[in-house]
Amino acid sequence: MRLICILVTISLLVGSVSAECRDKNCMPESYEFDNGGQFTFYYDSVFETGTNWFLILEGNNMEGYWNFIFEFEKGLKREAHLEDRDEYPESQQKNNSISFPGSTFSEEEFHKSLFVNVTDENGNLTSSFVLKIHINKAPAEDMIYLWGGMTVFWIGLGSYVIYLSNKFQKVNGREGA
Amino acid sequence: MKYNREIGFVGFFLALYVLYFSLIETGPAKFFTAPNAQKLFYFHVPSGLITYLAFLMVVGGSAVYLYNKSEYADNLAKSSAELGIVFGFMSLASGTFWMKAEWGGDIVSRFLTDMRLASTLAMWILYVAYFVYRRQPENSIVKNNAAILGLSGMIMVPLSYLSSRFLRSHHPVIVGTEDQGSLDPSLRIGLYAGLFSFLLIYIFLFQLRMKIENLEKLILKNKMENA
Numbered sequence: 001m002r003l004i005c006i007l008v009t010i011s012l013l014v015g016s017v018s019a020e021c022r023d024k025n026c027m028p029e030s031y032e033f034d035n036g037g038q039f040t041f042y043y044d045s046v047f048e049t050g051t052n053w054f055l056i057l058e059g060n061n062m063e064g065y066w067n068f069i070f071e072f073e074k075g076l077k078r079e080a081h082l083e084d085r086d087e088y089p090e091s092q093q094k095n096n097s098i099s100f101p102g103s104t105f106s107e108e109e110f111h112k113s114l115f116v117n118v119t120d121e122n123g124n125l126t127s128s129f130v131l132k133i134h135i136n137k138a139p140a141e142d143m144i145y146l147w148g149g150m151t152v153f154w155i156g157l158g159s160y161v162i163y164l165s166n167k168f169q170k171v172n173g174r175e176g177a
Numbered sequence: 178m179k180y181n182r183e184i185g186f187v188g189f190f191l192a193l194y195v196l197y198f199s200l201i202e203t204g205p206a207k208f209f210t211a212p213n214a215q216k217l218f219y220f221h222v223p224s225g226l227i228t229y230l231a232f233l234m235v236v237g238g239s240a241v242y243l244y245n246k247s248e249y250a251d252n253l254a255k256s257s258a259e260l261g262i263v264f265g266f267m268s269l270a271s272g273t274f275w276m277k278a279e280w281g282g283d284i285v286s287r288f289l290t291d292m293r294l295a296s297t298l299a300m301w302i303l304y305v306a307y308f309v310y311r312r313q314p315e316n317s318i319v320k321n322n323a324a325i326l327g328l329s330g331m332i333m334v335p336l337s338y339l340s341s342r343f344l345r346s347h348h349p350v351i352v353g354t355e356d357q358g359s360l361d362p363s364l365r366i367g368l369y370a371g372l373f374s375f376l377l378i379y380i381f382l383f384q385l386r387m388k389i390e391n392l393e394k395l396i397l398k399n400k401m402e403n404a
Contacts, residue, residue, distance in 0.1 A: 142211035142278040149217040149274035150196070153224070156267040157378065160259075164385055171392045 022097070024056045035118055035127045037062025039082075047112075049137045050102040057082060059094040065121035070098055072114055072133075083121075109135040181384045188377025195219050195371045203363050211278035217271050218364070222351070223371040225268040225297075227379050229338060231261030232304060232330045239327030242320065248394070251320055254327050255311055256386035258304050260379060265301040280347065292344035293337070300333040 021027075027042035039062070043055040057068060059082040071077035078098040111132050118127040199219040205212035238254030241247050272294075273284060280287070288294045307326050313319060341348040 140205070140213050142214040145211065145214040145274045145278035146216055149214065149221070149271040152270040152274070153192075153220050153267050156263055156270075160263045160382065164382065164389065167389050168385070171389055171396065174396050 022054050022056075024058070027054075027056065031129075031131060033127065033129070035066070036064065037066070037084075039066075039118075041116075041131070043131070043133075045131075045133055047100070047105065047133050047135045048102070049105050049107075049135060051138075052102050053100045053104070054097055055099070056097045057095065059084070062094060066126075067119045067121070067123075068096075068098075069117040069119070070114055071117070072100075072104070072112065076100075076104065105135045106137070107135070108137040181381055184377050184384075185381030188374050188379075188381055191370060191374035191377065192220075195367060195374055198367050198370065203367070209279060210281075211275070214275050214278035217275045219367040219371045220375075221268060221271045221275060222368060223375040224264045224271065226372060227375045228261050228265040228268050228301075229334055230376075231257045231264060231379065232300065232334050235261060235304065235307070235327045236330040236334065239324035239330075242324045243328070246317075251324070252387055252390045252394075254324065256383055256390055258307050258311075258327065259386060260382055261304055262301065262308055263382075264375070264379070265297075265304070269298060269301060291346050291348060293341040293346040293348035296333070296337040296340045296344075300330070300337045303329060303333055 024042040027044055029043050029045045031041040031043070033039055038060040040058045040060075041055055042058065044053070047053045055070065057080055059066065062082060062084050065081060065083040067079060067081045069077055069079050078100065080096040080098045082094040082096055084092070084094060112135055114131040114133050116129050116131060117125055119125050199216040203216070206215035209215045234257035235254045238250045238252075238257065241250035242254065276287060276294075277284060288298055303326070307323060310326065311319070311323050340346055341350050
């Protein structure tokens with residue numbers, strides 16, 4: 001009984017905790033390639049619906065201007081660029097990032113293709129590849145209240161039936177005696 | 178009652194059907210902040226209405242007992258009060274879960290400021306007091322006092338039921354209003370099935386409780402005669 005009370009109290013008091021990390025150290029996946037420089041994408045292959053999704057671009061030893069187009073499907077794309085002009089030392093690391101809002105997807109889908117096209121400053125396609133992203137739909141926050149409420153009915157009825165059954169056996173025993 | 182066991186089975190399986198209907202058959206509800214918790218509606222409303230029925234039976238039984246000292250009426254009031262407490266607990270607790278999901282905020286302040294919640298809780302506590310009072314050895318004074326306490330439901334039940342219509346309350350009102358007709362057919366099916374299943378379960382448990390009460394009194398009577 002005490003355990004049930006504790007569980008009910010926790011379920012009522014617990015709030016939703018969510019955090020969006022925009023640091024590359026939080027990103028479990030990385031993708032590296034050479035294209036007139038060393039480029040790395042840091043990202044999470046799981047896109048949680050309702051939470052903004054980030055991808056960090058990093059360029060090392062690069063030269064010139066590179067444009068990156070990330071496209072899930074037609075019309076659903078983001079662009080970012082990395083550039084290294086003469087006024088900056090060549091070895092300096094360049095960073096940029098893109099994000100898709102958490103509302104981009106509403107349904108679960110695995111192995112969703114994120115098409116990445118890399119172009120130079122003249123718009124010529126220099127590289128192209130696909131990243132596989134899994135869209136995950138987190139359980140709704142109100143589910144815990146649904147299960148809590150539903151449990152109440154069965155606990156209520158079950159407890160009363162047990163109470164009546166014990167009472168009935170006791171009375172029957174006394175009647176027999 | 179002859180078919181009491183069958184009534185219990187039908188009520189139980191109908192409740193299982195309502196559970197399936199609410200969780201599987203219907204998707205998350207539209208126009209609700211908490212579309213999943215809304216499924217508590219199919220059990221919350223029926224349990225609330227059965228609570229009113231049970232407490233009205235206590236009022237009726239108490240009134241008849243005070244009028245003609247009928248043992249049957251006293252048993253009826255005592256048995257129905259227990260069931261009212263069980264169904265009232267189910268209604269209040271499930272409502273609290275739903276309220277937390279749909280409205281948010283502090284539960285205690287909701288119960289203190291919303292007249293529907295406050296009056297329903299007060300009604301429930303009153304009958305818990307009635308139940309506790311009846312746990313002592315019975316005599317005519319105890320039965321009389323209990324009947325007077327039971328009669329207070331004459332005020333508490335209508336006060337709770339009508340509070341969301343006439344007093345300050347966020348609690349929605351459906352039964353007996355224009356909204357009842359505009360209920361989505363799926364909501365209506367689930368609501369009526371839930372209501373019918375809980376009514377059958379109530380009848381089953383009530384008959385069982387009455388049987389136990391009669392047996393207890395019979396044993397007591399035999400003991401007194403043998404002594």
